[in-house]
Amino acid sequence: MRPAFSVIFLTTLIGAAQGLFLVLYATELAHAEVAASFYIIGSAVILLLSGLGLLASFFHLGHPERAWRAAAMWRTSWLSREVIALPAFMAGVFGYACAHWNGSAATAAIGGVTTVLAITLFVCTGMVYAAIKVLKEWASPLTIVNFMLIGCASGATLASAYAVFTAPELTAIYARAAMALTFAALVGRSAALLRNARLKPATTMQSAIGVRHPRIVQRSQGAMGGSFNTREFFHGKSEAFIRSIKPAFLVLAFFAPLLLLFIGISTPTLLLIAFLLQYIGLLAERWFFFAEANHPQNLYYQTIG
Amino acid sequence: MTQLALVIDLNVCVGCHSCVTNCKQWNTSGAAGPLVDENPYDKDPTGTFFNRVQTFEVGSYPQTETMHFPKSCLHCEDPPCVPVCPTGASYKRKEDGIVLVDYDKCIGCKYCSWACPYGVREFDEERKVMTKCTLCVDRIYNEKLPEAERKPSCVIACPTGARIFGDVHDPESTASKAISERGGYPLMPECGTRPANHYLPRHKTSMPIRSEQLYRSDNPLKVDSIEPIPMPPAHEDFTT
Ligand code: SF4
Ligand code: SF4
Numbered sequence: 001m002r003p004a005f006s007v008i009f010l011t012t013l014i015g016a017a018q019g020l021f022l023v024l025y026a027t028e029l030a031h032a033e034v035a036a037s038f039y040i041i042g043s044a045v046i047l048l049l050s051g052l053g054l055l056a057s058f059f060h061l062g063h064p065e066r067a068w069r070a071a072a073m074w075r076t077s078w079l080s081r082e083v084i085a086l087p088a089f090m091a092g093v094f095g096y097a098c099a100h101w102n103g104s105a106a107t108a109a110i111g112g113v114t115t116v117l118a119i120t121l122f123v124c125t126g127m128v129y130a131a132i133k134v135l136k137e138w139a140s141p142l143t144i145v146n147f148m149l150i151g152c153a154s155g156a157t158l159a160s161a162y163a164v165f166t167a168p169e170l171t172a173i174y175a176r177a178a179m180a181l182t183f184a185a186l187v188g189r190s191a192a193l194l195r196n197a198r199l200k201p202a203t204t205m206q207s208a209i210g211v212r213h214p215r216i217v218q219r220s221q222g223a224m225g226g227s228f229n230t231r232e233f234f235h236g237k238s239e240a241f242i243r244s245i246k247p248a249f250l251v252l253a254f255f256a257p258l259l260l261l262f263i264g265i266s267t268p269t270l271l272l273i274a275f276l277l278q279y280i281g282l283l284a285e286r287w288f289f290f291a292e293a294n295h296p297q298n299l300y301y302q303t304i305g
Numbered sequence: 306m307t308q309l310a311l312v313i314d315l316n317v318c319v320g321c322h323s324c325v326t327n328c329k330q331w332n333t334s335g336a337a338g339p340l341v342d343e344n345p346y347d348k349d350p351t352g353t354f355f356n357r358v359q360t361f362e363v364g365s366y367p368q369t370e371t372m373h374f375p376k377s378c379l380h381c382e383d384p385p386c387v388p389v390c391p392t393g394a395s396y397k398r399k400e401d402g403i404v405l406v407d408y409d410k411c412i413g414c415k416y417c418s419w420a421c422p423y424g425v426r427e428f429d430e431e432r433k434v435m436t437k438c439t440l441c442v443d444r445i446y447n448e449k450l451p452e453a454e455r456k457p458s459c460v461i462a463c464p465t466g467a468r469i470f471g472d473v474h475d476p477e478s479t480a481s482k483a484i485s486e487r488g489g490y491p492l493m494p495e496c497g498t499r500p501a502n503h504y505l506p507r508h509k510t511s512m513p514i515r516s517e518q519l520y521r522s523d524n525p526l527k528v529d530s531i532e533p534i535p536m537p538p539a540h541e542d543f544t545t
């Protein structure tokens with residue numbers, strides 16, 4: 001598939017936002033001694049990230065002015081469910097910030113509801129991809145697990161960097177949590193990489209045109225200058241590029257942040273760098289996630305002519 | 306229940322692209338607005354088509370066969386493109402099984418095209434909506450057209466009669482009979498989409514000839530098995 005930057009930004013930004021929220025709420029549940037402003041500014045950061053993600057998603061649409069229609073088919077479509085879950089999560093975070101602002105006792109309850117919304121959003125985002133059966137690379141529970149683990153990892157790394165400025169006493173514990181989550185995300189992502197490396201395509205040239213001969217070559221795809229089908233479903237990069245992006249994202253999104261988080265426990269200034277590196281790594285990770293998915297329609301679009 | 310569909314005879318398709326051209330002509334002239342063409346007379350021409358004819362080569366040279374393969378939306382009975390659509394713009398009609406896109410509702414998220422395994426939905430870069438074969442829903446019920454022309458454009462255009470249009474749920478229809486008598490098959494059955502369109506396989510064309518067809522067994526001259534004696538050729542001299 002061709003990686004669309006709008007969707008790459010959407011999924012990485014809201015993942016970090018959801019992760020950060022879960023860390024903030026866990027902090028509250030643990031009765032940490034922090035000022036209300038810690039939660040309020042944190043919520044503002046969450047809203048900023050998810051707002052930017054939402055904005056990015058509009059660039060994916062041919063008719064952004066009709067985006068409201070996308071909430072209609074929540075009974076059948078995971079995309080529709082995601083479209084509802086994202087604003088709902090943002091509303092929850094807003095309510096959470098307001099409750100802290102007012103010093104209300106309802107923060108725990110609102111936070112609980114928002115936690116459910118955050119997890120729902122993770123499931124919806126993952127299912128948008130996992131529900132497409134013909135894309136075998138995505139159609140696996142690992143997709144949802146990884147969206148969740150990666151979101152929580154980047155959110156926790158962000159929390160540790162955020163705490164440097166707002167609640168320095170929490171940086172060490174956040175950094176340790178971020179290390180654990182980043183490690184878990186690394187395990188989950190590696191499992192998906194291993195799984196996908198062994199995938200055997202269910203659909204072949206033979207079943208695509210219904211001829212049971214071992215050697216079938218396309219001579220013409222019926223168009224000389226390409227079509228939507230040649231643009232949307234191919235990443236258009238060389239094999240060498242694909243091979244190099246995999247180690248690159250593994251280092252940037254997982255190994256380097258793990259190291260920086262570890263050093264960051266004693267040298268907190270590194271934590272912000274850890275988050276930025278991890279975020280860049282996750283952009284590459286998401287790019288690869290799309291590029292790796294090989295759509296069966298590509299069988300019909302192999303030869304220009 | 307009716308399920309309209311096309312049955313495409315790969316044995317007679319010659320790859321002339323008439324169906325492609327007539328499809329484009331009809332669908333670019335309709336009420337839904339033109340199907341975009343970018344750089345039509347330039348380098349890298351590209352545009353929206355509902356139907357394409359592809360060509361495959363089966364076997365190793367010199368034992369190869371060329372196979373022309375028209376491909377458009379198969380109007381699946383279990384269309385994966387429909388439930389994923391967040392707006393309800395993609396839908397399957399109950400009355401005749403045609404899968405359509407409501408261009409006024411489509412937000413152009415392209416999600417449906419990801420769910421379809423066949424690569425037959427094409428995003429229109431000018432109208433910014435998803436488009437696909439409509440089975441000429443604006444022809445087949447069109448009372449302004451003469452009865453004989455109430456068929457999809459591609460079917461009318463095909464010079465070899467490789468495209469059969471009909472209700473594949475009616476066992477008496479020409480389409481159903483072609484499928485059952487000539488081994489019609491669906492594409493990518495493993496995807497579980499149950500395509501309504503079917504393809505008729507290529508086969509070796511042979512003509513069995515019995516000896517009675519060469520020698521008339523009831524030839525009165527051969528009644529007693531005595532070969533007729535050839536008559537000497539008649540001569541006529543026109544030179545004088
Ligand atoms: S061929 Fe593709 S677009 Fe057409 S109904 Fe089937 S899944 Fe949908
Ligand atoms: S591109 Fe249009 S028809 Fe396709 S899923 Fe999106 S809204 Fe539905």
